Amino acid sequence: MRQGEISLVGVLALFSIYLMWKSAELPIGYIRGQGPGGGFWPFWLSLGMLLSCVSIAWNWSRGKSPASASDEPLMDAFGWRTVMLVGGGVVGFVALVPIVSMYGAVCLFMLYYLRFLGRHSWPLTLGLALMLPFALFFFFEGAMQISMPQGLPFTQPFFDLMYDIIY
Known part of the structure; x- marks a missing residue:
């Protein structure tokens, strides 16, 4: 379970980075008079997901979650x-x-x-x-x-x- 948790976090972090990269092809900021750019929501939500992955990885390294403390194979x-x-x-x-x-x-x-x-x-x-x-x-x-x-x-x-x- 321990290996599965960090593997999934790694995959999700890579997916977050990919989504941030793709959404940055459109404006990710606020456009005066028009509102949020086309990439605004995907970029910032992906950043939130990436930060969540970093937090999970941090807790994993300290053995704080039940999965990170488990010795079970699956x-x-x-x-x-x-x-x-x-x-x-x-x-x-x-x-x-x-x-x-x-x-x-x-x-x-x-x-x-x-x-x-x-x-x-x-x-x-x-x-x-x-x-x-x-x-x-x-x-x-x-x-x-x-x-x-x-x-x-x-x-x-x-x-x-x-x-x-x-x-």
């Missing part, structure tokens, strides 16, 4: 359990998008991930699970003008209210 029981719980949550998230909308699925996934997997307090869990979908809505629908899946008709009152706020 994955121990904790690793398999984590893959199943997180992977199952992601599958559930994707399955819920056409039903409860992208934002509803984000809310439910955050509830599951923070409270049940992360064992965080209810105030923190509810705060993040409710605020993140609103922030994502205003970012994608308002700032970027990109519509996300809206789910079944019962979610329409939420979208009507939110569109009234931003338009």
